[in-house]
Amino acid sequence: MGIMTLGNMFGKMLKMHGLNVVTVNDFPSLIRGGHNTNYIRGDSEPIYSAIKQIDVLVGLNKEAALRHYNELSKGGALIYDESKVKLAEGEIKRGDIRVFPIQLSAIALKVGGEIFFNTVALGAACALVSIEFAVIEDAMKQTWGRKGPEIVQKNINAAKEGYQAIKSVLKEQFKIKIAKVGPDNQILLTGNDAACIGAVKAGVKLVAEYPMSPSSSVLHFMAAHEFSHSIVVKHTEDEIAAMNMIAGAGAAGVRALTATSGGGFSLMAEALGLAGLSEIPCVIINVQRAGPSTGLPTYGEQADLKFALCASQGEFPRLVCAPGDVEEAFYETFKMFNLTDLVQTPGIVLLDKELSDGYQSTRKFDTSKLKVERGKLLSDAQLDGKADYKRFEITEDGISPRPLMGQKNGLFVATSYEHDETSFTTEEPKLRVGMIDKRWRKIKNIKSSDIVPKYYGDANPDLLIVGWGSTKSPILESLKFAKKAGMKVGYLHIVWMYPFASNEILAALKTAKKVVGIEMNSTGQLRDLVRERTGFYIPDSQMYLKYDARPFYPEDIFEFVKNQIERK
Amino acid sequence: MIMATLASFNNTNKIQWCPGCGDFAILLAMKNAIASSGLEPHQVCVSSGVGCGSKLPHYIKTYGFEGLHGRSLPPATAIKLSNHELTVLAVGGDGDGYGIGLGHFLHTCRRNIDITYIVQNNQIYGLTTGQTSPTSEKGTKTRSTPHGVIELPVNPISLAISAGASFVARGFSGDLKHLSELIKLGMAHKGFALIDVFQPCVTYNKVNTFQFFQQRCYKLQDQQGGWDTTDKIGAIAKAEEWGEKIPIGIFYQQKRPTYEDELPQLSKVPLVRQPIDNIDITKLMDEFY
Numbered sequence: 001m002g003i004m005t006l007g008n009m010f011g012k013m014l015k016m017h018g019l020n021v022v023t024v025n026d027f028p029s030l031i032r033g034g035h036n037t038n039y040i041r042g043d044s045e046p047i048y049s050a051i052k053q054i055d056v057l058v059g060l061n062k063e064a065a066l067r068h069y070n071e072l073s074k075g076g077a078l079i080y081d082e083s084k085v086k087l088a089e090g091e092i093k094r095g096d097i098r099v100f101p102i103q104l105s106a107i108a109l110k111v112g113g114e115i116f117f118n119t120v121a122l123g124a125a126c127a128l129v130s131i132e133f134a135v136i137e138d139a140m141k142q143t144w145g146r147k148g149p150e151i152v153q154k155n156i157n158a159a160k161e162g163y164q165a166i167k168s169v170l171k172e173q174f175k176i177k178i179a180k181v182g183p184d185n186q187i188l189l190t191g192n193d194a195a196c197i198g199a200v201k202a203g204v205k206l207v208a209e210y211p212m213s214p215s216s217s218v219l220h221f222m223a224a225h226e227f228s229h230s231i232v233v234k235h236t237e238d239e240i241a242a243m244n245m246i247a248g249a250g251a252a253g254v255r256a257l258t259a260t261s262g263g264g265f266s267l268m269a270e271a272l273g274l275a276g277l278s279e280i281p282c283v284i285i286n287v288q289r290a291g292p293s294t295g296l297p298t299y300g301e302q303a304d305l306k307f308a309l310c311a312s313q314g315e316f317p318r319l320v321c322a323p324g325d326v327e328e329a330f331y332e333t334f335k336m337f338n339l340t341d342l343v344q345t346p347g348i349v350l351l352d353k354e355l356s357d358g359y360q361s362t363r364k365f366d367t368s369k370l371k372v373e374r375g376k377l378l379s380d381a382q383l384d385g386k387a388d389y390k391r392f393e394i395t396e397d398g399i400s401p402r403p404l405m406g407q408k409n410g411l412f413v414a415t416s417y418e419h420d421e422t423s424f425t426t427e428e429p430k431l432r433v434g435m436i437d438k439r440w441r442k443i444k445n446i447k448s449s450d451i452v453p454k455y456y457g458d459a460n461p462d463l464l465i466v467g468w469g470s471t472k473s474p475i476l477e478s479l480k481f482a483k484k485a486g487m488k489v490g491y492l493h494i495v496w497m498y499p500f501a502s503n504e505i506l507a508a509l510k511t512a513k514k515v516v517g518i519e520m521n522s523t524g525q526l527r528d529l530v531r532e533r534t535g536f537y538i539p540d541s542q543m544y545l546k547y548d549a550r551p552f553y554p555e556d557i558f559e560f561v562k563n564q565i566e567r568k
Numbered sequence: 569m570i571m572a573t574l575a576s577f578n579n580t581n582k583i584q585w586c587p588g589c590g591d592f593a594i595l596l597a598m599k600n601a602i603a604s605s606g607l608e609p610h611q612v613c614v615s616s617g618v619g620c621g622s623k624l625p626h627y628i629k630t631y632g633f634e635g636l637h638g639r640s641l642p643p644a645t646a647i648k649l650s651n652h653e654l655t656v657l658a659v660g661g662d663g664d665g666y667g668i669g670l671g672h673f674l675h676t677c678r679r680n681i682d683i684t685y686i687v688q689n690n691q692i693y694g695l696t697t698g699q700t701s702p703t704s705e706k707g708t709k710t711r712s713t714p715h716g717v718i719e720l721p722v723n724p725i726s727l728a729i730s731a732g733a734s735f736v737a738r739g740f741s742g743d744l745k746h747l748s749e750l751i752k753l754g755m756a757h758k759g760f761a762l763i764d765v766f767q768p769c770v771t772y773n774k775v776n777t778f779q780f781f782q783q784r785c786y787k788l789q790d791q792q793g794g795w796d797t798t799d800k801i802g803a804i805a806k807a808e809e810w811g812e813k814i815p816i817g818i819f820y821q822q823k824r825p826t827y828e829d830e831l832p833q834l835s836k837v838p839l840v841r842q843p844i845d846n847i848d849i850t851k852l853m854d855e856f857y
Binding site for chain 2: 184187188189193197200201202203205206208225226227228229230231232234236237238240241242244245246247248249251252253254255256270271274364365367372404405406407408409410411412413414415416417423424425
C-alpha cells in the first residue's frame with residue numbers, strides 16, 4: 001500500500017473516534033519515489049486546514065525523517081525505519097522530541113514482504129497514539145474488504161507487528177491519546193469525490209474525459225459507478241473530443257460532464273464557445289494546477305480564473321463557480337447543472353489541487369432540499385402539432401424552450417455559426433444583435449440567492465479578507481488565531497465568478513475598515529475581477545499572493561493579518 | 569401512419585453551394601437513403617464539422633449538429649450514446665475529416681459506434697478558397713502549395729480498415745443511384761460505416777473533375793466474380809488501386825458488436841429518457857463513511 005492509502009486509513013480511524021479530519025497530499029509528478037508526504041490532522045473541534053506543527057512524524061526514509069523532524073511539537077514523536085535509516089549520533093538536533101527507531105522493513109519482510117512496510121508503520125503510529133487495535137481491524141475490513149479476506153488479514157497481521165513494536169518500547173505514555181469523542185457520523189472525502197457525487201445527484205448521464213492530474217479521479221470515480229448509476233463514461237482520445245462530446249450530449253438533452261486541468265481546458269476552449277453560441281447546457285470541471293503549460297503537474301495554484309472567464313473567441317455567457325471545500329464542491333456542482341439547464345449555456349466548476357485531492361470530513365450531504373430543475377424543456381404534448389417550432393426563438397427572458405433530440409416536431413440544428421430563430425445561418429446585422437442580446441438576457445434569470453458570496457468571522461471587521469477556492473480552508477483556520485488574539489477579522493468567500501453578485505460583494509467590502517486579498521497566484525486575479533465588477537480596489541500592499549505551488553498555512557495568514565492590522 | 573417520403577426531408581433553407589457541386593448529389597443520396605429506410609425526420613440526426621459540405625445539416629429536415637471544423641464525430645458519437653434510438657449520420661469534407669479531424673476519425677473507427685460517416689472528398693479545401701487537402705495528390709499546385717504538394721495523400725479507405733471500421737465503402741457523387749444504395753447499406757450496417765465519396769469541386773479542383781472520375785470509376789461489386797468484402801488484407805490492398813481504374817463500392821464489411829451493444833446502461837431506455845429527478849446517492853456517500 002502506498003503512503004496515501006495508509007494516510008487515508010489513519011484519517012479514517014481518527015474519524016471513527018468522532019474527530020474532524022483533514023488531509024494534505026504532497027507528491028511530485030512521478031509514479032514511484034520522489035519525496036512524498038501525507039499529512040493527517042484530527043481534532044474534536046472544527047478544523048479546516050493543515051497547520052505547521054505536527055505531533056507524530058513517521059519517516060519512512062532518511063530524507064523524510066531529517067526534512068520534517070523540526071516541524072514536531074515539543075514532546076512530539078519521530079518513528080523511523082531503523083533497518084534502513086541509519087541516523088548518526090547528533091543528526092537529530094532536538095532533545096525535546098521522542099524518537100522511536102523501529103525495524104519496520106525487517107518486520108514487513110517477516111510478515112510477508114516489503115509491500116507491508118507501510119502497514120507496519122501505520123500499526124506503529126496507531127500504537128503510539130493509543131488507538132485500540134480493534135479499530136485498526138475494523139477500518140481495514142471496511143476499506144479493503146473488497147480485496148478479499150486474505151489481503152485484509154495479512155495487513156492486519158502486519159499492523160499488529162508494528163503496533164507491538166511500539167508498545168514494547170513505549171514506557172511512558174505519549175502526550176496524545178486518541179479517544180472516542182463522539183459518534184462516527186461523518187464522511188471523509190476529497191473535493192473531486194464531492195463534485196462527482198454532486199454531479200451524480202444532478203443526474204449526469206454522460207461523462208467524457210481525458211486523464212489529467214489532478215482531475216483524473218473524476219474519471220475514475222465515474223467509471224467505477226457507470227453501471228450502478230447508469231452513466232456512460234468515455235475516456236476520449238483527447239480533450240477536444242471530450243468537450244465536443246459533452247456539447248453533443250447536451251444538445252441531445254442529457255446532462256453531460258467533463259473534467260480536466262488547465263492544459264486540457266485550453267484544448268476545450270473552441271468547443272466551449274460552440275456550446276455558448278448554440279446554447280447548450282453542459283458542465284466542465286477544471287481542477288486548477290500550477291501552470292503555465294505543463295507547469296508543476298501535481299501542485300496547486302489558483303491562476304485559471306481569468307482564463308475560465310474569458311476562454312474562447314467572441315462573447316457569450318458562461319457560468320463559473322469556484323467551490324472552496326468539499327461541501328461546496330458537492331452543492332455547487334449540483335447547482336451548476338440546474339443553472340446551466342435554466343439558462344442553456346455551459347458552466348465551469350473551478351476546483352484547485354488542494355481541494356481536489358485533500359480529504360475533509362463532513363456531515364453527509366443533505367439532499368432533502370435538492371431538486372433537479374431542467375429549465376424550459378418541451379414535453380411531447382407541448383410539441384404536439386407544432387409545425388413551426390423555433391429552437392432559438394427570441395423571447396423576453398432570452399430563454400428559448402428546447403426539445404430532447406428525437407422528439408417529434410422539435411427539429412433544430414445546434415450550430416457553431418450565428419443563426420436565426422430556426423437555427424439557420426445568418427449574417428444579418430439586426431438578427432446578430434438580437435441573438436447576442438438574447439443570450440446575455442438569459443443570465444438575468446439566475447436568482448441572486450444562488451450566487452451571493454459567503455461571509456465568515458466578525459460582522460464588523462477591522463480587517464476583511466477576500467478570497468476564493470481552497471484558500472477558504474487555511475483562511476478559516478487563521479480566523480481562529482485572530483479571534484483568540486482579540487482581532488476583529490472577517491472573511492468574504494466568493495464562490496460565483498459569473499454571474500457575479502456585484503452589489504452584495506461591494507456592500508460587504510464597504511463594511512470593513514480595511515480589506516485584504518489572499519490568493520494562490522502572482523497577480524491577484526480575483527482582486528482584479530472585484531475591481532472590474534465593483535470598482536473596489538485592493539492595492540498590492542494589501543495582497544498576500546503565494547505562487548510557490550504550495551498551499552497557504554494559517555499561521556502565515558495570521559502573520560499577514562496581524563501586520564495589516566498594525567499597519568492600518 | 570403515413571410513411572415519410574423524400575419530400576419530408578426537404579426544407580426551404582437557401583443552399584449555398586456552387587452550381588454543379590457534387591454536394592447536391594450527396595444531399596439527395598442521403599435523403600434517398602433515409603427516406604427509403606422508412607425513417608421519419610425526428611428519428612434522424614445529421615452531424616457535421618465546418619466546410620462547404622458541412623453546411624449539409626441545414627439542407628435536410630432532421631435534427632442536426634453543425635459543430636466545429638474537424639469535430640463532426642465526437643458530437644455524433646455523444647448524440648448516439650445519448651439517444652441510441654436515433655439514426656445518426658455524420659458528414660464533412662476531406663479537410664475536416666482526414667486533416668484536422670483525423671484523430672477523431674481513427675478513434676471512431678475503432679470505437680465501432682453505430683453511425684454512418686459520409687466524407688465529401690474533393691481533394692481540395694473549398695470554403696477557404698482552394699488550398700491543398702490531405703487527399704490532394706503529390707505535386708498538386710494550390711494556393712497554399714504553389715510549387716506542388718510534397719507529401720503523399722492519406723488513403724482513407726485503408727486507414728479506416730486498419731483502424732477497425734466495420735463498414736468501409738467509396739462512392740462517387742456522379743452515380744446517384746449507387747451512392748444512395750451505399751448510404752442505405754451503411755446505415756443498415758450495425759457499427760461504424762465510412763463512405764468516402766468522390767465529390768469533384770467545380771471551382772477549385774481542375775484535375776480531379778467529374779470527367780476524371782467518370783472515366784476511371786468502376787464498381788467492385790459489379791466486376792466479374794464480385795468482391796469478397798470479408799477479406800481485410802485484400803481490401804487494404806485494393807484500396808491502393810489508383811490510376812487508370814479506380815474502384816468504388818464496399819471494400820470491407822465486418823460483423824462485430826457495436827460500442828452501444830457493450831453498454832448495459834443502454835440496454836433498455838435511451839439515456840435521454842432515463843429519469844433523473846430522484847437519484848439516490850446514499851450508497852455513494854456510504855463509500856466514504
